[in-house]
Amino acid sequence: MITKFLINKEKLKFNEAQAFTEEIIKNLFKEINSTYIFLTYLKEAGNSIGLYYKYTSKENTYRRLTGGPEISFHEDYEYITILTSRVETLKKINDRAKNIAKCVSGIEPYAGISLSRDKKLLYGITKLGNVGLIEIITNNNNKDVNWCIEHLFENVIEEKINAKSSQEAVNSYLKDSWILYGNKNYELSSSSTNNGFFINLNAKIKDNYIEHILLTGNFYASPPMEPINAVLALEGTPINEVYFYGIKARFKKIEIEGLNRENVFYVLDDLYNKLINFENK
CATH class of the missing domain: 3.30.390.50 (CO dehydrogenase flavoprotein, C-terminal domain)
Incomplete structure (x- = not known):
């Protein structure tokens, strides 16, 4: 099975990276037994929260497509998505995500995060139909990321791309109705x-x-x-x-x-x- 490794040439804002991931998901609904990996460097600093995470008014907060915890990131952090189109359980996707996180960071993740003295990695997962999605945000060395992808996936073919998405998709990840979820307290x-x-x-x-x-x-x-x-x-x-x-x-x-x-x-x-x-x- 071929793994298509798409490496973006330019830095992207977090919501731009999310919108391009959405484009890949749409394509994978039409494909079977396919694997795509998308990697881009982030253009700006911000804060990333999981799908169910309570919004806490931090500046430049982005809500992910996946669940998981919160992480702050800076310019030049890597945003990586691993997308598979096959019949498998969420547990299997989680096991894959933990293996990737441990390979890249060298540390077993705890509650979705691997932390060392000056390095950090967060992963989130979900499944949409038969499309499995892993989101990773990390400042670990790019060589570590590439090595792990080459060794954990079969027949990796790299391709440099200029990721483009519709402005509507890009803007959808900035809407208050998406980001501000959970910002209330009840009795x-x-x-x-x-x-x-x-x-x-x-x-x-x-x-x-x-x-x-x-x-x-x-x-x-x-x-x-x-x-x-x-x-x-x-x-x-x-x-x-x-x-x-x-x-x-x-x-x-x-x-x-x-x-x-x-x-x-x-x-x-x-x-x-x-x-x-x-x-x-």
Whole structure:
């Protein structure tokens, strides 16, 4: 199997790199058993947060397509995406991402990050249909990155490119509706952690109904938007255990990495109990 290694000639802004990754994803929906790797240097400093991560008002924040933690980056950091089109589990994609992270940094990643004295690497993963996506942000030596790609992937063919995307796609990653997710705090909350990964649920009630509910965290999931959509289904419902059972059933169909499914069930049960107690005060 050929691995197409696309190396961008010019530096890109973070959202420009995201938009080009989106173009590759669209192409991979039409291909089977293909692997693409895209690498570009970043033009500006900023802050990158995972898909479910709570926005915290930091300047030049970009929300990734994948889950995972937060990382600050500077000009000349590398943004790398590894995209595969094949039938495989999110766990297998996560194992691949951890192997790449360890190879590049020399350190076993913890909760999606590998840190040493002056080097850092973050990875995020998700899966869209049969397209697996790994996002990596790092300031590790480019020679280390290239060596790992050559040794971890088959039949690597390099190609220098000028990555171009539509302005509409580029701008979509700058919209407040995308970046500012999670920037609210509600009166009742529940959290659960697992080896550096976490999930948090916040809710607000009004007249014995769930008025607002918010899921945040640094875990990985596929389909990527399904954890958010599943929890949002509780908005507008009365505080009733039946509805929470329904959300658990939806989560059983979601692939999750970083957390155990028990972490998710715990925050749902715990939040439900807090809502009941608050309602009965």
